[in-house]
Amino acid sequence: MFATGLIVFRETLEAALFIGIIAASTRGLLHRERWLALGVAAGGLGSLLLASAIGEISAWADGVGQEIVNVGILGTALAMLAWHCIWVSPNAHHMVQDAKRLGALAAQGERALWAVAVAVGLSVLREGAETVLFVAGLMSTPDAGGAGMAVGAALGLALGCLAGWLMYAGLGKIRPRYLFDVTNVLIVLLAGNLASQIAKTANQADWISVFAEPAWDLAWLIPNESALGMVLHGLFGFDANPSQMQLICYLGTAALIWLAAKHTKNRAGGHQAPKLAY
Numbered sequence: 001m002f003a004t005g006l007i008v009f010r011e012t013l014e015a016a017l018f019i020g021i022i023a024a025s026t027r028g029l030l031h032r033e034r035w036l037a038l039g040v041a042a043g044g045l046g047s048l049l050l051a052s053a054i055g056e057i058s059a060w061a062d063g064v065g066q067e068i069v070n071v072g073i074l075g076t077a078l079a080m081l082a083w084h085c086i087w088v089s090p091n092a093h094h095m096v097q098d099a100k101r102l103g104a105l106a107a108q109g110e111r112a113l114w115a116v117a118v119a120v121g122l123s124v125l126r127e128g129a130e131t132v133l134f135v136a137g138l139m140s141t142p143d144a145g146g147a148g149m150a151v152g153a154a155l156g157l158a159l160g161c162l163a164g165w166l167m168y169a170g171l172g173k174i175r176p177r178y179l180f181d182v183t184n185v186l187i188v189l190l191a192g193n194l195a196s197q198i199a200k201t202a203n204q205a206d207w208i209s210v211f212a213e214p215a216w217d218l219a220w221l222i223p224n225e226s227a228l229g230m231v232l233h234g235l236f237g238f239d240a241n242p243s244q245m246q247l248i249c250y251l252g253t254a255a256l257i258w259l260a261a262k263h264t265k266n267r268a269g270g271h272q273a274p275k276l277a278y
Contacts, residue, residue, distance in 0.1 A: 004149040007134045008156030010230050015043075015127040016164025017234035018190060019120055024171035025084075025183035032113055039117035043124025050125060051132035067205040071198055073126050078194040078253070080119040085187045086260045163231070184261060186235070192254035193237025199249040200242075211244035 019036065026032045050057075050069070057065045135153060174182055202208045219240040222229045232238035237250060 005152030005156040008153045009160045011127040011131040012157050012160025013163050014234040015123045016160045017167050018123045020164040020167035021186045023168050035113040035117040039120030040124050043121035046125040047128025050129040064205045067201050070201050073122050074194050074198045077119050077122040080115040081191045082257050083115050085257050086264050188254050188258050189236045191257050192250040195253035196237050196246040196250040199246045214241045215244045215247045217241040
């Protein structure tokens with residue numbers, strides 16, 4: 001029961017924090033609830049399909065099919081997140097203001113939100129598939145107790161969703177004029193986390209071997225499996241012992257997206273009317 005609850009909580013937490021940050025960053029955009037729900041539903045269905053086919057997928061490309069799929073999922077999610085951070089967030093102030101004043105930019109908001117739906121769906125897809133596989137593996141053991149595992153899974157899912165809601169609610173307390181700046185920082189860190197995970201997967205598949213030495217080892221202080229470690233990983237991509245390549249990819253990706261978003265924001269500020277005061 002405990003092992004099942006911990007696994008479900010860990011995977012749900014990462015996806016829930018991701019969704020909470022994205023939901024806060026798109027607050028005020030028309031129909032965003034529909035797009036977020038679509039992403040979660042598509043990701044949940046996809047995770048079941050992916051988990052059911054994982055045996056065949058793992059056999060692809062001389063046994064590294066699963067790594068190829070993981071990199072594809074992470075890479076696509078990273079691209080959508082980068083596009084959201086670089087284009088949507090710098091223009092979100094004006095989109096929300098114009099939508100509130102005129103109700104005339106619904107189409108523009110929906111065009112922006114499709115990338116959000118894709119990123120959310122891929123996050124749920126990856127974490128959901130891992131959850132299904134882990135739980136199925138535990139259930140196949142001789143001493144598995146169905147009722148206890150179901151209770152543990154339900155508790156883990158509920159706690160993970162609660163953490164995501166708390167993240168969303170906490171960000172909702174921030175004044176609107178600062179909300180986009182705060183969520184932009186969090187989204188940049190999420191993007192760095194995805195890039196770090198791509199590097200880790202590539203290293204595990206022996207696709208890259210440079211800078212494979214650990215950058216540091218904090219497992220003695222904050223283990224990855226600890227409650228604090230899981231929360232920090234969900235928020236900032238914390239890893240107790242990342243490789244040097246993971247660190248390079250994390251910092252490099254975060255810096256590039258941040259600079260690109262800042263450049264876009266400066267250009268938008270030069271072509272848009274002055275912001276309304278809140």
